[in-house]
Amino acid sequence: MPGWDISPAGVGSVVSNMGAVMKVLDDIVQAYSGDLEGAATSAGTLAPGGASGEHKGQTGLVAAALAEFIEGTADELQFIGVRIGKSVNGAVEATVAYQEGDLEMAAELQHRAAGLIQPDMPGGWKVGRQ
Template sequence: MASWDIQPQGVQGQLKVVGAHAEDLGDALTTLLADLREAAGAAGTAVPGSQAATLPYGPVMPGPTLKGPTGASVLSQTSSGPVAAALVAYAAGRSKDFKAMADRCQAAVLGAAKATNEYVQGDLEAAKNAQSAARNVQLDALKDFGGKQR
């Protein structure tokens, strides 16, 4: 990194744009999970007609539940059919991808903000470290905006 030439106002403007897009992504993922939940609930079973209403005998194990980043249930299998099971399996398989998208967006925004703040304060080494933490999606390192005590 030979030299830096950052315009903090330009960075701030771009962070607002990226933040709006990240919010749109979050809304799209929330809608996707709500739609998957609705589809799984409406999917029915593989048993035709009134046979689907027959209650099972003995204890029944509940269906799998997918936990979101907050630990709340985002999709649970309320129907025993193959479509509902496939939708639950899909959501469970993609949950790591959804979290990775959110983490990468957060790391990019926090890293750019922290690196720019350190640049403005004249601490190029701390700015370089912030860039590296953002690149490696090290959110814990980026969430501490306190930096060095001066």
């Protein structure tokens, strides 16, 4: 009987490693946020119209641009983890479906070889010749 082109053990290994990958990704996102905040506060306060210098509470053009960038990419960044989770779950569900399909095909072949047929109505297998 032909086998599947999927290794359940391999999928399991990848899935088990995803926890570590997600931790690293979380660390990167936290660093990204902190780095952008640091860049915004270190960029100075050059304001429109040529004013510059230390102005309490005033942010400069670079900080404003970084704030817009963060706002524009926040949704995408937030859903990276969600998309990864859905991908991992999809891989697990597909692997389970392949395994169940493989077992169903094996059972059908065994029943055919033993002269058993599956009735059209629910209720299980019955003896008979095809």
